[in-house]
Amino acid sequence: MDIDVERQHAARLALLDPLLPADPPLSGDLIDTIGALGAPVSTELDPDSLDATWGALRRHTLTVRLAGDELGPLLDRWEEHLARVATPGDEDSVAAIVWPSRDTAAVRALVHHGFAPLLVTAVRRAGIGSPSPxxxxxxxxxxxxxxxxxxxxxxxxxxxxxxxxFGALTERPSTEVGLRQHTADLLAREHPCIWLAELGSRPVGIVTVDLPPHSDWIADRTSASPVAYLGLGGVRADLRSTGIGTALVAHVHRELDQLGIAATLLHYALPNPRSVPFWSTQGYRPLWTSWHRRPALRP
Incomplete structure (x- = not known):
């Protein structure tokens, strides 16, 4: 392992974004080029698991440490690796790289290799956002x-x-059953973590949040602590753009701030014309961007 690349990568990102964490050293079977290291991982999910809803069944990811701005040669090496482990044209496969949003050095190489920015991990610091409506x-x-x-x-x-x-999620025959079990688990937690907006007596909007320690799975994606994760925010389609979502999220943010949550993370799809402006207005800004290519290999 090239320790200098790891150190230069860490130093470069620390200057770009103070909310990025200190990344751990890479491990496993690595690929490398001059000034870059990558850890490729391939996984296949159970199609009946809820996790299968959040993407493709066969996921090929590359975790990168980049000393400078030359990502292209490392992506070439990864292409050689993918040719050995992925099936061309498999529409339930994805190649993905999660990249610091403010690190623009690698964008051109990602685009030239057929990747598109699809998901954002966004962060909101306590007290940030629009005034409570x-x-x-x-x-x-x-x-x-x-x-x-x-x-x-x-x-x-x-x-x-x-x-x-928008190309990231995949509704499966097991999705509704998985969501029912997950929701039941949320309702059984010690502290309330689902909020509903009601119009009359009819639930029309929802926000769910993982509070510590249930948010530990994503807490290492930022330097801030403690962290909450906003897993779901939505309003019935016929009532969007009425102010219900803004009021609901502002209410949740007040409770999170009162609990001492330093930062809240969430995911949204970049192609979603509603998510990007909405969450930006609520005080969220991009921290990580997931670049996807689906299928992982073109036929």
Whole structure:
């Protein structure tokens, strides 16, 4: 392993974005070129798992350490590796690189290798965001309870179906069952972590959050601590752009700030014309960008 590349990579990113974490050393079977290191990993998911909804079944990822701005040769080496482990034209496969959003040095090489920026991991610091708006007429906000399971799952499924248009998510026959179990698990947690917006007595908007320690799985993606993860935010399609989502998210942010959460992370799809402006207005900005190519290898 080239320790100098690791150190130069860390120093470069520390100057670009103070909210990026200190990356651990790479391990496993590495590929390398002058000034760059990469750790390729290939995994295949159980199609009945909920995780299979959040992407392709066969995932080929490359974790990179880059000393300068020459990513292209390392991507060439990765292409050689993919040719040995991926099936050309497999539409349920993806090649993906998660890249620091403010590190623009590698963008040209990624584009030239057929990758597109698809997902953003965005971050909001405590106290950042638009002022709390007044609730729209007839709207109330409350924590969900066990009796809301069916309504929560319906809102969640609607969000997933909308987001499948943008190329990252894949609704599967097992998706609704998996979402029901996940929602039931959220409702069983010690601290409330699902908020509902109601119009009259009808749930029309939802936000779910992983609080520590349930957010530990993503806490190492930022230098801030403690971290929460906003897993779902959505409003019924017929009530979008009415202010319900803004009021709901502002309410959740107030509670997170009161809990002492330093930073909240979430994912959104860059091609989604609603997500990008909405979450930016709520105080989120890009921290990591996931560049995808699906299928992983063109036929």
């Amino acid at each position: 007044a609730l729209p007429p007839g709207v109330t906000i409350r924590h969900a309870t066990n009796v809301d399971l069916v309504a929560c799952v319906a809102l969640n499924v609607e969000v997933v179906r909308y987001d499948t248009q």
